[in-house]
Amino acid sequence: VRSAKNSLPGASPIDGPKGRDLWDRADRVLPGGGIYLSRSARFAGDGVLPGFIADAEGCRVTDVDGKQYLDFVCANGPNLLGYGHSGVKQAYLQQARRPGSTNFYSPLLVELAEVLVDRYPGMDWAVLAKTGSEVLTLAGRVARKATGRPLIVAFDQAYHGSDAELSPWPAPGVPATRRDHVIRVPWNDVKALRTVADQHEGQIAALLLNSLDQNAFQPTFFAEPDFIAAIEEIRTRHGAALILDDVRQGFRLHPKGSHRALGLVPDLLCLGKGLGNGYSVSALLGSDALRDGARGIMFTSSLHFEQPPMRAAMATLDAYDNECAFEKMTRAGLRLREGLLAAARATGHSIDCSGPPTMPTLLFENDPDRSRVVGFAREAARRGAIFHPALNWFICAAHDDSAIDEALEIARDAMKVTPTAGA
Ligand SMILES: Cc1ncc(COP(=O)(O)O)c(C=O)c1O
Numbered sequence: 001v002r003s004a005k006n007s008l009p010g011a012s013p014i015d016g017p018k019g020r021d022l023w024d025r026a027d028r029v030l031p032g033g034g035i036y037l038s039r040s041a042r043f044a045g046d047g048v049l050p051g052f053i054a055d056a057e058g059c060r061v062t063d064v065d066g067k068q069y070l071d072f073v074c075a076n077g078p079n080l081l082g083y084g085h086s087g088v089k090q091a092y093l094q095q096a097r098r099p100g101s102t103n104f105y106s107p108l109l110v111e112l113a114e115v116l117v118d119r120y121p122g123m124d125w126a127v128l129a130k131t132g133s134e135v136l137t138l139a140g141r142v143a144r145k146a147t148g149r150p151l152i153v154a155f156d157q158a159y160h161g162s163d164a165e166l167s168p169w170p171a172p173g174v175p176a177t178r179r180d181h182v183i184r185v186p187w188n189d190v191k192a193l194r195t196v197a198d199q200h201e202g203q204i205a206a207l208l209l210n211s212l213d214q215n216a217f218q219p220t221f222f223a224e225p226d227f228i229a230a231i232e233e234i235r236t237r238h239g240a241a242l243i244l245d246d247v248r249q250g251f252r253l254h255p256k257g258s259h260r261a262l263g264l265v266p267d268l269l270c271l272g273k274g275l276g277n278g279y280s281v282s283a284l285l286g287s288d289a290l291r292d293g294a295r296g297i298m299f300t301s302s303l304h305f306e307q308p309p310m311r312a313a314m315a316t317l318d319a320y321d322n323e324c325a326f327e328k329m330t331r332a333g334l335r336l337r338e339g340l341l342a343a344a345r346a347t348g349h350s351i352d353c354s355g356p357p358t359m360p361t362l363l364f365e366n367d368p369d370r371s372r373v374v375g376f377a378r379e380a381a382r383r384g385a386i387f388h389p390a391l392n393w394f395i396c397a398a399h400d401d402s403a404i405d406e407a408l409e410i411a412r413d414a415m416k417v418t419p420t421a422g423a
Contacts, residue, residue: 013047014381016065022052038076038216044389048378049073056083058398061386070385070407074394080251080274081319082398088277091315095308105305112310115317116283120257122265123285127294129304132247132272133161135284136208138299139268140166142286143206143241146293151200153240154208155187157215160245166208168215187213187221190230197234206241206268207231211249211258212355216390217370219363220355228262241290247272247282252358252394255326277319279312325397326358332399333357339408347415348422361392366421379414387411 015023026032037043041051050063059082061071074080081088095108113126129135140152154160157168164171165178183200185192197204209231213221235242244266246258251274254260259269267290272282286294319325334357344351349372350365364372370389377389385407387393 014049014378015047015051015063016067018064019050019052022064026051038391043216043391044377045374048374048389049381049386058082058084059396059400059403068384069381070403070410072393072395072407073386073388073391074396075278076391077248077252077273077394078276078278079394079396081277081316081323081325082396083278085277085316085319085398087319088279088312088315092279092308092312095311098307100306100308101303102305102307106307106310108307108310108314109305112281112283112313115314116271116285119317120269120285122287123269124288125286125291125294127284127286127299128310129282129284129299129301130280130306130309131161132245132270132282133163134299134301135270135272135282136161136166136243136245136247137163138284138294138297139243139245139270140206140208141297141299142268142284142290142293143243144293145296146290147205147239147241149203149205149240150181151203152182152206152208152243153193153196153200153204154182154184155210155213156184157218158187158208158210158213158245159215160208160210161247182208188224188227190224190226193227193230193234197238201238204238204240206243207235208243208245209266210245211253211262212359214248214355214359214361214392218361219352220359220361220392223262228264232264241267243268243270245270249359250274251320251326252329253356255321275316276309276312277316279309280306281309281313320397323397328397329358329395329399331357332401332404333360333395335401335404336360336395336399336407339404340411343408343412343415347412347418348420349415349418350421355392358395359392360395362387364418364421372418372421376411376414376418379417380410383410383413385410385414 041049052064053061054064055062060068062068116126117123160166164174183196185196244259247270249258250271259266267287269285275281337353337360340353352363353360355361367373373389377387380387
Protein backbone atom coordinates (compact mmCIF):
# COMPACT_ATOMS: atom_id res chain seq x y z
CA VAL A 1 0.00 0.00 0.00
CA ARG A 2 1.52 3.26 -1.09
CA SER A 3 0.31 4.99 2.04
CA ALA A 4 3.00 3.24 4.07
CA LYS A 5 5.34 6.07 3.17
CA ASN A 6 2.98 8.39 4.98
CA SER A 7 4.18 7.11 8.31
CA LEU A 8 7.01 9.63 8.45
CA PRO A 9 6.81 11.36 11.79
CA GLY A 10 7.18 15.10 12.13
CA ALA A 11 5.46 18.39 11.67
CA SER A 12 3.13 19.16 8.83
CA PRO A 13 3.54 22.68 7.42
CA ILE A 14 -0.18 22.96 6.76
CA ASP A 15 -0.93 22.45 10.45
CA GLY A 16 -0.70 25.21 13.03
CA PRO A 17 0.95 24.77 16.45
CA LYS A 18 -1.94 22.77 17.94
CA GLY A 19 -2.02 20.46 14.93
CA ARG A 20 1.75 19.97 15.06
CA ASP A 21 1.56 19.20 18.76
CA LEU A 22 -1.18 16.65 18.10
CA TRP A 23 0.94 14.96 15.42
CA ASP A 24 3.78 14.62 17.95
CA ARG A 25 1.40 13.09 20.47
CA ALA A 26 -0.24 10.88 17.84
CA ASP A 27 3.13 9.57 16.73
CA ARG A 28 3.79 8.47 20.31
CA VAL A 29 0.49 6.75 21.06
CA LEU A 30 -0.85 5.58 17.67
CA PRO A 31 0.91 2.90 15.66
CA GLY A 32 0.94 5.10 12.53
CA GLY A 33 1.80 3.77 9.09
CA GLY A 34 -1.08 2.47 7.03
CA ILE A 35 -3.19 1.24 9.92
CA TYR A 36 -5.90 3.85 9.48
CA LEU A 37 -5.13 4.15 5.77
CA SER A 38 -6.98 7.07 4.19
CA ARG A 39 -8.51 8.17 7.49
CA SER A 40 -5.14 9.77 8.19
CA ALA A 41 -4.44 13.07 6.44
CA ARG A 42 -0.98 11.67 5.68
CA PHE A 43 -2.51 9.40 3.04
CA ALA A 44 -2.60 12.58 0.95
CA GLY A 45 1.14 13.07 1.57
CA ASP A 46 2.89 14.75 4.47
CA GLY A 47 1.90 18.34 5.04
CA VAL A 48 -0.71 18.46 2.29
CA LEU A 49 -3.98 18.51 4.23
CA PRO A 50 -4.75 19.54 7.82
CA GLY A 51 -4.28 16.59 10.15
CA PHE A 52 -6.79 17.27 12.88
CA ILE A 53 -10.34 18.52 12.48
CA ALA A 54 -11.93 20.02 15.58
CA ASP A 55 -15.34 20.96 14.24
CA ALA A 56 -17.50 20.82 11.16
CA GLU A 57 -20.71 22.34 9.89
CA GLY A 58 -22.45 21.96 6.55
CA CYS A 59 -19.68 21.67 3.96
CA ARG A 60 -16.99 23.31 6.08
CA VAL A 61 -14.54 21.94 8.60
CA THR A 62 -12.37 23.75 11.13
CA ASP A 63 -8.97 22.42 12.12
CA VAL A 64 -7.63 22.41 15.68
CA ASP A 65 -5.88 25.73 15.06
CA GLY A 66 -9.14 27.40 14.11
CA LYS A 67 -8.58 27.55 10.36
CA GLN A 68 -11.72 26.94 8.32
CA TYR A 69 -11.83 24.96 5.08
CA LEU A 70 -14.38 24.17 2.43
CA ASP A 71 -14.42 20.41 2.56
CA PHE A 72 -14.60 17.94 -0.32
CA VAL A 73 -13.59 14.85 1.66
CA CYS A 74 -16.88 14.65 3.57
CA ALA A 75 -15.41 12.23 6.13
CA ASN A 76 -14.68 9.90 3.16
CA GLY A 77 -18.38 9.72 2.36
CA PRO A 78 -20.47 9.71 5.55
CA ASN A 79 -21.14 13.44 5.32
CA LEU A 80 -24.06 13.18 2.93
CA LEU A 81 -26.46 15.96 3.98
CA GLY A 82 -24.00 18.35 5.59
CA TYR A 83 -22.05 18.05 8.82
CA GLY A 84 -24.33 18.49 11.82
CA HIS A 85 -27.51 18.38 9.71
CA SER A 86 -30.10 19.66 12.17
CA GLY A 87 -32.80 17.01 11.57
CA VAL A 88 -30.34 14.16 11.92
CA LYS A 89 -28.59 15.68 14.91
CA GLN A 90 -31.88 16.27 16.71
CA ALA A 91 -33.08 12.74 16.06
CA TYR A 92 -29.79 11.35 17.32
CA LEU A 93 -29.71 13.56 20.43
CA GLN A 94 -33.30 12.85 21.34
CA GLN A 95 -32.66 9.11 21.20
CA ALA A 96 -29.38 9.58 23.09
CA ARG A 97 -31.32 10.80 26.15
CA ARG A 98 -32.37 7.18 26.59
CA PRO A 99 -29.97 4.30 27.14
CA GLY A 100 -27.82 3.61 24.09
CA SER A 101 -27.99 -0.17 24.21
CA THR A 102 -30.40 -2.38 26.17
CA ASN A 103 -31.28 -6.08 26.40
CA PHE A 104 -32.50 -7.85 23.30
CA TYR A 105 -34.11 -6.20 20.27
CA SER A 106 -35.57 -2.70 20.26
CA PRO A 107 -38.61 -1.62 18.23
CA LEU A 108 -36.23 0.69 16.38
CA LEU A 109 -34.25 -2.26 15.03
CA VAL A 110 -37.39 -3.59 13.38
CA GLU A 111 -38.54 -0.14 12.23
CA LEU A 112 -35.25 0.64 10.51
CA ALA A 113 -35.11 -2.81 8.89
CA GLU A 114 -38.65 -2.20 7.58
CA VAL A 115 -37.74 1.21 6.21
CA LEU A 116 -34.74 -0.25 4.39
CA VAL A 117 -36.63 -3.24 2.99
CA ASP A 118 -39.36 -0.89 1.71
CA ARG A 119 -36.84 1.44 0.16
CA TYR A 120 -35.04 -1.18 -1.93
CA PRO A 121 -37.34 -3.36 -4.08
CA GLY A 122 -36.07 -6.93 -4.25
CA MET A 123 -34.66 -6.78 -0.73
CA ASP A 124 -36.63 -8.74 1.86
CA TRP A 125 -34.56 -8.63 5.03
CA ALA A 126 -31.90 -6.48 6.65
CA VAL A 127 -29.13 -7.01 9.19
CA LEU A 128 -27.90 -3.87 10.93
CA ALA A 129 -24.34 -3.27 12.00
CA LYS A 130 -21.90 -0.40 12.48
CA THR A 131 -19.45 -0.40 9.60
CA GLY A 132 -19.26 -1.15 5.91
CA SER A 133 -16.48 -3.67 6.51
CA GLU A 134 -18.65 -5.79 8.78
CA VAL A 135 -21.52 -6.07 6.33
CA LEU A 136 -19.18 -6.83 3.41
CA THR A 137 -17.67 -9.73 5.33
CA LEU A 138 -21.14 -10.90 6.27
CA ALA A 139 -22.36 -10.67 2.66
CA GLY A 140 -19.60 -13.02 1.52
CA ARG A 141 -20.48 -15.51 4.22
CA VAL A 142 -24.20 -15.38 3.43
CA ALA A 143 -23.52 -16.02 -0.26
CA ARG A 144 -21.22 -18.95 0.55
CA LYS A 145 -23.61 -20.41 3.08
CA ALA A 146 -26.58 -20.06 0.71
CA THR A 147 -24.83 -21.58 -2.31
CA GLY A 148 -22.55 -24.05 -0.54
CA ARG A 149 -19.69 -22.76 -2.74
CA PRO A 150 -16.32 -21.32 -1.76
CA LEU A 151 -15.34 -18.65 -4.29
CA ILE A 152 -15.99 -14.92 -4.51
CA VAL A 153 -15.15 -13.11 -7.74
CA ALA A 154 -14.24 -9.45 -7.18
CA PHE A 155 -12.53 -6.82 -9.33
CA ASP A 156 -8.93 -5.65 -9.42
CA GLN A 157 -7.96 -3.21 -6.68
CA ALA A 158 -11.51 -2.66 -5.47
CA TYR A 159 -11.64 -2.00 -1.73
CA HIS A 160 -14.36 -3.84 0.15
CA GLY A 161 -13.53 -3.10 3.77
CA SER A 162 -10.79 -4.07 6.18
CA ASP A 163 -11.37 -7.84 6.25
CA ALA A 164 -8.04 -9.32 5.15
CA GLU A 165 -9.79 -11.82 2.92
CA LEU A 166 -11.33 -9.06 0.84
CA SER A 167 -8.25 -6.86 0.75
CA PRO A 168 -6.99 -6.06 -2.74
CA TRP A 169 -3.49 -5.55 -1.32
CA PRO A 170 -1.12 -7.83 0.55
CA ALA A 171 -2.57 -8.37 4.01
CA PRO A 172 0.26 -8.75 6.53
CA GLY A 173 -0.57 -10.61 9.71
CA VAL A 174 -2.79 -13.27 8.20
CA PRO A 175 -1.80 -16.47 6.39
CA ALA A 176 -1.59 -15.86 2.64
CA THR A 177 -4.12 -18.67 2.14
CA ARG A 178 -6.82 -16.45 3.71
CA ARG A 179 -7.30 -14.88 0.28
CA ASP A 180 -7.21 -18.06 -1.80
CA HIS A 181 -10.94 -18.02 -2.28
CA VAL A 182 -11.29 -14.53 -3.69
CA ILE A 183 -10.46 -14.21 -7.38
CA ARG A 184 -9.83 -10.75 -8.83
CA VAL A 185 -10.67 -9.87 -12.42
CA PRO A 186 -9.90 -6.59 -14.26
CA TRP A 187 -12.79 -4.13 -14.30
CA ASN A 188 -14.77 -3.98 -17.54
CA ASP A 189 -12.91 -7.04 -18.87
CA VAL A 190 -15.73 -9.24 -20.12
CA LYS A 191 -13.40 -11.85 -21.56
CA ALA A 192 -11.46 -12.31 -18.33
CA LEU A 193 -14.71 -12.50 -16.37
CA ARG A 194 -16.13 -15.18 -18.64
CA THR A 195 -12.88 -17.15 -18.50
CA VAL A 196 -12.83 -17.11 -14.70
CA ALA A 197 -16.49 -18.08 -14.54
CA ASP A 198 -15.97 -21.01 -16.91
CA GLN A 199 -12.81 -22.18 -15.15
CA HIS A 200 -14.63 -22.28 -11.84
CA GLU A 201 -18.00 -23.61 -12.92
CA GLY A 202 -20.05 -24.65 -9.88
CA GLN A 203 -17.59 -23.05 -7.43
CA ILE A 204 -18.59 -19.39 -7.48
CA ALA A 205 -20.72 -18.26 -4.56
CA ALA A 206 -20.84 -14.58 -5.48
CA LEU A 207 -19.78 -11.78 -7.76
CA LEU A 208 -18.78 -8.82 -5.59
CA LEU A 209 -19.24 -5.50 -7.31
CA ASN A 210 -18.87 -1.78 -6.71
CA SER A 211 -20.98 0.34 -9.01
CA LEU A 212 -17.87 2.27 -10.13
CA ASP A 213 -14.20 1.42 -10.38
CA GLN A 214 -12.98 4.07 -7.98
CA ASN A 215 -9.59 3.44 -6.44
CA ALA A 216 -6.91 5.60 -4.84
CA PHE A 217 -4.52 7.44 -7.18
CA GLN A 218 -6.58 6.59 -10.27
CA PRO A 219 -9.35 8.01 -12.39
CA THR A 220 -12.86 6.68 -11.86
CA PHE A 221 -14.23 4.29 -14.46
CA PHE A 222 -17.91 3.63 -15.05
CA ALA A 223 -19.11 0.11 -15.84
CA GLU A 224 -19.50 -0.55 -19.57
CA PRO A 225 -22.92 -1.87 -20.64
CA ASP A 226 -21.44 -5.13 -21.99
CA PHE A 227 -19.68 -5.67 -18.65
CA ILE A 228 -22.95 -5.28 -16.75
CA ALA A 229 -24.67 -7.59 -19.22
CA ALA A 230 -21.93 -10.19 -18.69
CA ILE A 231 -22.28 -9.94 -14.91
CA GLU A 232 -26.02 -10.47 -15.18
CA GLU A 233 -25.60 -13.39 -17.55
CA ILE A 234 -22.87 -15.11 -15.53
CA ARG A 235 -24.72 -14.65 -12.29
CA THR A 236 -27.83 -16.28 -13.78
CA ARG A 237 -26.07 -19.05 -15.69
CA HIS A 238 -23.80 -19.99 -12.80
CA GLY A 239 -26.32 -19.47 -10.01
CA ALA A 240 -23.95 -17.08 -8.22
CA ALA A 241 -25.23 -14.37 -5.90
CA LEU A 242 -24.61 -10.75 -6.84
CA ILE A 243 -23.31 -8.64 -3.95
CA LEU A 244 -23.42 -4.90 -4.55
CA ASP A 245 -21.05 -2.98 -2.31
CA ASP A 246 -22.88 0.34 -2.08
CA VAL A 247 -20.99 1.51 0.99
CA ARG A 248 -19.11 4.21 -0.91
CA GLN A 249 -21.32 5.06 -3.88
CA GLY A 250 -24.67 4.53 -2.13
CA PHE A 251 -26.90 7.64 -2.19
CA ARG A 252 -24.51 9.34 -4.63
CA LEU A 253 -25.20 7.48 -7.87
CA HIS A 254 -28.92 6.90 -7.53
CA PRO A 255 -31.26 7.78 -4.64
CA LYS A 256 -32.57 4.22 -4.38
CA GLY A 257 -29.31 2.31 -4.69
CA SER A 258 -26.49 2.46 -7.23
CA HIS A 259 -27.67 -0.75 -8.85
CA ARG A 260 -30.59 1.27 -10.21
CA ALA A 261 -28.08 3.30 -12.23
CA LEU A 262 -26.58 0.05 -13.53
CA GLY A 263 -29.91 -1.65 -14.24
CA LEU A 264 -29.22 -4.54 -11.87
CA VAL A 265 -31.00 -5.93 -8.84
CA PRO A 266 -28.47 -7.48 -6.45
CA ASP A 267 -29.12 -10.45 -4.18
CA LEU A 268 -27.20 -8.76 -1.37
CA LEU A 269 -26.81 -5.02 -0.89
CA CYS A 270 -24.27 -3.46 1.48
CA LEU A 271 -24.89 0.04 2.84
CA GLY A 272 -22.84 2.18 5.21
CA LYS A 273 -21.07 5.55 5.20
CA GLY A 274 -23.85 8.05 4.28
CA LEU A 275 -26.63 5.93 5.80
CA GLY A 276 -26.35 7.66 9.19
CA ASN A 277 -24.86 10.96 7.94
CA GLY A 278 -21.79 10.30 10.09
CA TYR A 279 -23.25 8.16 12.84
CA SER A 280 -22.18 4.53 12.94
CA VAL A 281 -24.77 2.43 11.21
CA SER A 282 -24.50 0.04 8.29
CA ALA A 283 -26.77 -2.59 6.82
CA LEU A 284 -26.75 -5.76 4.80
CA LEU A 285 -29.95 -6.25 2.84
CA GLY A 286 -30.84 -9.47 1.06
CA SER A 287 -33.42 -11.18 -1.06
CA ASP A 288 -35.64 -14.02 0.16
CA ALA A 289 -33.52 -16.50 -1.77
CA LEU A 290 -30.56 -15.66 0.48
CA ARG A 291 -32.48 -15.55 3.75
CA ASP A 292 -31.57 -19.09 4.76
CA GLY A 293 -27.94 -18.27 4.15
CA ALA A 294 -28.19 -15.43 6.64
CA ARG A 295 -30.09 -17.56 9.14
CA GLY A 296 -27.27 -20.04 9.36
CA ILE A 297 -24.65 -17.53 10.46
CA MET A 298 -23.87 -16.05 13.85
CA PHE A 299 -23.16 -12.35 13.39
CA THR A 300 -23.61 -10.13 16.37
CA SER A 301 -21.96 -7.61 18.61
CA SER A 302 -22.83 -6.09 21.98
CA LEU A 303 -22.98 -2.66 20.36
CA HIS A 304 -24.77 -3.38 17.08
CA PHE A 305 -28.08 -2.55 18.69
CA GLU A 306 -27.08 0.94 19.83
CA GLN A 307 -30.14 3.01 19.10
CA PRO A 308 -29.11 6.64 18.44
CA PRO A 309 -27.30 5.77 15.18
CA MET A 310 -30.39 3.86 14.02
CA ARG A 311 -32.51 6.91 14.75
CA ALA A 312 -29.96 8.99 12.82
CA ALA A 313 -30.33 6.64 9.84
CA MET A 314 -34.11 7.05 9.83
CA ALA A 315 -33.74 10.83 9.94
CA THR A 316 -31.04 10.78 7.25
CA LEU A 317 -33.23 8.84 4.83
CA ASP A 318 -36.17 11.18 5.49
CA ALA A 319 -34.12 14.32 4.99
CA TYR A 320 -32.31 12.88 1.96
CA ASP A 321 -35.64 12.34 0.20
CA ASN A 322 -37.51 15.41 1.47
CA GLU A 323 -34.68 17.83 0.83
CA CYS A 324 -33.87 16.45 -2.65
CA ALA A 325 -30.31 15.77 -1.55
CA PHE A 326 -29.38 13.78 -4.64
CA GLU A 327 -30.47 16.54 -6.99
CA LYS A 328 -28.63 19.17 -4.91
CA MET A 329 -25.42 17.13 -4.89
CA THR A 330 -25.62 16.49 -8.62
CA ARG A 331 -26.12 20.19 -9.34
CA ALA A 332 -23.25 21.20 -7.10
CA GLY A 333 -20.98 18.56 -8.59
CA LEU A 334 -21.72 19.66 -12.14
CA ARG A 335 -21.02 23.28 -11.24
CA LEU A 336 -17.76 22.23 -9.60
CA ARG A 337 -16.63 20.12 -12.55
CA GLU A 338 -17.38 22.80 -15.12
CA GLY A 339 -15.59 25.37 -13.00
CA LEU A 340 -12.53 23.15 -12.50
CA LEU A 341 -12.22 22.50 -16.22
CA ALA A 342 -12.53 26.23 -16.91
CA ALA A 343 -9.94 27.03 -14.24
CA ALA A 344 -7.55 24.49 -15.75
CA ARG A 345 -8.00 25.97 -19.22
CA ALA A 346 -7.41 29.47 -17.88
CA THR A 347 -4.22 28.46 -16.08
CA GLY A 348 -2.69 26.27 -18.80
CA HIS A 349 -3.34 22.91 -17.15
CA SER A 350 -4.77 19.79 -18.62
CA ILE A 351 -6.84 17.92 -16.03
CA ASP A 352 -8.91 14.79 -15.94
CA CYS A 353 -12.11 15.11 -13.95
CA SER A 354 -13.69 11.65 -13.93
CA GLY A 355 -16.57 9.99 -12.11
CA PRO A 356 -20.12 11.11 -11.41
CA PRO A 357 -20.75 14.75 -10.41
CA THR A 358 -21.34 13.74 -6.78
CA MET A 359 -17.95 11.97 -6.48
CA PRO A 360 -15.42 13.59 -8.81
CA THR A 361 -11.83 12.42 -9.14
CA LEU A 362 -9.38 15.11 -10.21
CA LEU A 363 -6.03 14.20 -11.72
CA PHE A 364 -3.57 16.25 -13.74
CA GLU A 365 -2.49 14.93 -17.14
CA ASN A 366 1.22 14.10 -17.49
CA ASP A 367 1.70 13.84 -13.76
CA PRO A 368 3.48 10.49 -13.34
CA ASP A 369 4.97 11.26 -9.93
CA ARG A 370 1.72 12.93 -8.80
CA SER A 371 3.65 16.05 -7.84
CA ARG A 372 1.22 18.31 -9.66
CA VAL A 373 -1.96 16.98 -8.06
CA VAL A 374 -0.34 16.88 -4.62
CA GLY A 375 1.06 20.40 -5.04
CA PHE A 376 -2.35 21.63 -6.15
CA ALA A 377 -4.01 20.06 -3.10
CA ARG A 378 -1.45 21.61 -0.76
CA GLU A 379 -1.90 25.07 -2.30
CA ALA A 380 -5.69 24.72 -2.12
CA ALA A 381 -5.50 23.68 1.54
CA ARG A 382 -3.32 26.69 2.31
CA ARG A 383 -6.06 28.84 0.77
CA GLY A 384 -8.91 27.10 2.59
CA ALA A 385 -10.23 24.16 0.57
CA ILE A 386 -9.66 20.44 1.11
CA PHE A 387 -9.37 18.64 -2.23
CA HIS A 388 -7.98 15.13 -1.73
CA PRO A 389 -5.11 14.43 -4.16
CA ALA A 390 -5.25 10.63 -3.84
CA LEU A 391 -8.94 9.77 -3.59
CA ASN A 392 -12.20 10.72 -5.21
CA TRP A 393 -13.86 13.75 -3.66
CA PHE A 394 -17.35 13.72 -2.17
CA ILE A 395 -20.07 16.30 -2.59
CA CYS A 396 -22.70 16.72 0.14
CA ALA A 397 -26.12 18.36 -0.01
CA ALA A 398 -24.78 21.40 1.87
CA HIS A 399 -22.44 22.37 -1.00
CA ASP A 400 -24.51 25.27 -2.29
CA ASP A 401 -23.67 27.53 -5.24
CA SER A 402 -21.76 30.03 -3.15
CA ALA A 403 -19.64 27.31 -1.52
CA ILE A 404 -18.83 25.86 -4.94
CA ASP A 405 -17.95 29.30 -6.34
CA GLU A 406 -15.72 29.99 -3.35
CA ALA A 407 -14.03 26.61 -3.83
CA LEU A 408 -13.52 27.34 -7.53
CA GLU A 409 -11.81 30.61 -6.78
CA ILE A 410 -9.44 28.75 -4.48
CA ALA A 411 -8.91 26.02 -7.09
CA ARG A 412 -8.06 28.63 -9.73
CA ASP A 413 -5.55 30.34 -7.44
CA ALA A 414 -4.01 26.99 -6.52
CA MET A 415 -3.72 26.01 -10.19
CA LYS A 416 -2.02 29.32 -10.96
CA VAL A 417 0.88 28.43 -8.67
CA THR A 418 1.02 24.75 -9.70
CA PRO A 419 3.67 24.20 -12.41
CA THR A 420 2.12 23.25 -15.77
CA ALA A 421 3.20 20.15 -17.68
CA GLY A 422 5.40 22.20 -20.04
CA ALA A 423 7.01 24.31 -17.29
C1 LIG B 1 -16.45 0.43 -1.39
C2 LIG B 1 -16.25 0.30 0.08
N1 LIG B 1 -16.66 -0.81 0.70
C3 LIG B 1 -16.50 -0.97 2.02
C4 LIG B 1 -15.90 -0.01 2.79
C5 LIG B 1 -15.70 -0.22 4.26
O1 LIG B 1 -16.56 0.55 5.00
P1 LIG B 1 -16.15 1.01 6.48
O2 LIG B 1 -14.97 1.91 6.33
O3 LIG B 1 -17.36 1.68 7.02
O4 LIG B 1 -15.82 -0.24 7.24
C6 LIG B 1 -15.47 1.17 2.19
C7 LIG B 1 -14.81 2.24 2.97
O5 LIG B 1 -14.19 3.12 2.47
C8 LIG B 1 -15.63 1.33 0.78
O6 LIG B 1 -15.22 2.44 0.16
